[in-house]
Amino acid sequence: MNANEIVVVRPGPSALVVDRGRFGYLGIGVSWCGAADLLALSIANRLVGNDGAAAAVEITFGGAAFCFGRRTRFALAGADCPASLDGERIATWSSHDAPAGSTLEIGASRCGVRTLLAVRGGIDVPQAMGSRTTDLAAGIGGLNGRRLATKDRLPVGAAPALAYAKALAVEPPDFYRERGQKVEIGMIPGGEQASFPKEAQAALWSMPWRVSPQSNRMACLLEGAPLSTRGVPEMRSHAVVPGVVQVPHSGLPLVLLCDAQTTGGYPKAGVIAEADLWKMAQVEPGVCVRFKPVTIEQSAAATRGIAAYLAAMENAIAAQSVQA
Amino acid sequence: MGDAVISRLGQSAIVLDAPGDLSLEVQRRIWALARAARGWPHVREAVPGMNNLTLIFDWKHEDAQALSSRLREAWDSRLSLDFARYARSARDDKKNPRGNAPIEIPVRYGGEDGPDLALVARHAGLSEEQVIERHAAIEYVVYFLGFKPGFAYLGGLDPRLATPRRKEPRARIAAGSVGIGGEQTGVYAVQSPGGWQLIGRTTLELFNPQRDTAALLSPGDIVRFVRTS
Numbered sequence: 001m002n003a004n005e006i007v008v009v010r011p012g013p014s015a016l017v018v019d020r021g022r023f024g025y026l027g028i029g030v031s032w033c034g035a036a037d038l039l040a041l042s043i044a045n046r047l048v049g050n051d052g053a054a055a056a057v058e059i060t061f062g063g064a065a066f067c068f069g070r071r072t073r074f075a076l077a078g079a080d081c082p083a084s085l086d087g088e089r090i091a092t093w094s095s096h097d098a099p100a101g102s103t104l105e106i107g108a109s110r111c112g113v114r115t116l117l118a119v120r121g122g123i124d125v126p127q128a129m130g131s132r133t134t135d136l137a138a139g140i141g142g143l144n145g146r147r148l149a150t151k152d153r154l155p156v157g158a159a160p161a162l163a164y165a166k167a168l169a170v171e172p173p174d175f176y177r178e179r180g181q182k183v184e185i186g187m188i189p190g191g192e193q194a195s196f197p198k199e200a201q202a203a204l205w206s207m208p209w210r211v212s213p214q215s216n217r218m219a220c221l222l223e224g225a226p227l228s229t230r231g232v233p234e235m236r237s238h239a240v241v242p243g244v245v246q247v248p249h250s251g252l253p254l255v256l257l258c259d260a261q262t263t264g265g266y267p268k269a270g271v272i273a274e275a276d277l278w279k280m281a282q283v284e285p286g287v288c289v290r291f292k293p294v295t296i297e298q299s300a301a302a303t304r305g306i307a308a309y310l311a312a313m314e315n316a317i318a319a320q321s322v323q324a
Numbered sequence: 325m326g327d328a329v330i331s332r333l334g335q336s337a338i339v340l341d342a343p344g345d346l347s348l349e350v351q352r353r354i355w356a357l358a359r360a361a362r363g364w365p366h367v368r369e370a371v372p373g374m375n376n377l378t379l380i381f382d383w384k385h386e387d388a389q390a391l392s393s394r395l396r397e398a399w400d401s402r403l404s405l406d407f408a409r410y411a412r413s414a415r416d417d418k419k420n421p422r423g424n425a426p427i428e429i430p431v432r433y434g435g436e437d438g439p440d441l442a443l444v445a446r447h448a449g450l451s452e453e454q455v456i457e458r459h460a461a462i463e464y465v466v467y468f469l470g471f472k473p474g475f476a477y478l479g480g481l482d483p484r485l486a487t488p489r490r491k492e493p494r495a496r497i498a499a500g501s502v503g504i505g506g507e508q509t510g511v512y513a514v515q516s517p518g519g520w521q522l523i524g525r526t527t528l529e530l531f532n533p534q535r536d537t538a539a540l541l542s543p544g545d546i547v548r549f550v551r552t553s
Contacts, residue, residue, distance in 0.1 A: 026369045028539035029473045138473040140533045238373035263470030271334025
């Protein structure tokens, strides 16, 4: 095997091809999908010299292995997993050059849920409706619209024209080092929250919410003391997007993620701050989150902070680059 | 009719809620507004719901206040007067002009294709034959699409046929299955789990990403079910 492709040796519990998402089709019921952790996708892509929109592989809970057909620059970002290349331990959040025929082993994740594997040139599956991302509901994108399976072959695109940088590394986000067993998540209050009973509004912010093992790419389901939505008016069906926090009849809030259905009818408590949404997708079952109220301005500032961080990273990469 | 309520939802969305009772007339204005808003700068998505409209916008380049004002002006100017024109151009997009003729969906009712037909009939106090006749007699209106790819929310079900959803949803419902869930009827456009009572199945592809227009149905379309068995 020496084609420019990578072979799935073992996909782990769930792995699929993702990019930033498929936009413009919410009106016909097609979700954005894309990587559940867009920050990790952006970083992994930059570490290998791609632009942020290239497609990568999202691995859930680790436990996956891949074999490289050609010498390939790759990087891992997101959930912390022990990783090795032909048996030699390698660091995540850094780029490496895999020799032709080498095997990347990714162990079970120790912190976080989803690890992004980016390769220089990107995963070059055909676009469907303007994106390479897998949409399991529509059955499009990625590899035939499905999760990856053992022996699948993923084509790798031509290397980008960008100057060839030497191997790079970044510090992982503080989230992975400092979080302990409680994670703070910013939420912009909104939707019907103001019509929730006062005690329910208070409890939403003060109570710890434990991530349920039933969570998936559609929604992060939370467990805790149920909130009363007594008196909240019946909702007409309306559009929903990733980040919206719904409180269904069970009283247990849920946070919609990338694969969320496009319309819904449950009362809403607010929307997760854009800069924190990736964290919701990385909190593993059993770990608790607390919601912290943020204003639209604070949320915008945090998002700009991430954009500035990524821009600085690009500059650093350009500074380290040499012409190919 | 009072003023529409426009509210911000998070950083990147604004929502227009039409006042008053649910109506098709209001929904026509929602369709026209959605169509117009898709052409505005920095609007990434315009998604109609049931008498409401959500705009997703690029907040780095568009001020929510300005966008809300524009939305309110457009709503107040009663774009729906021009709806006929919008509907025509929507059809031209599909390169399949069909005027206002209903879209016919051929359905095999009952049997393996509609395992819950008997239950719906019992619930309605009708024969299976009568359920089929009533279901196929109506011209339904596509209010909006959502939930799953290509899934259309249809208005117009005969209230007599309304049947509660199944207590235990099915894990896998085949694409093309025609069902009744509460006071709604519709077609599962892609294979998915679901709790509706299944009364038949169509071979028509309601969602096909290979087509120019992936979703067969658009808001404003008129739909008729035609019995093939």
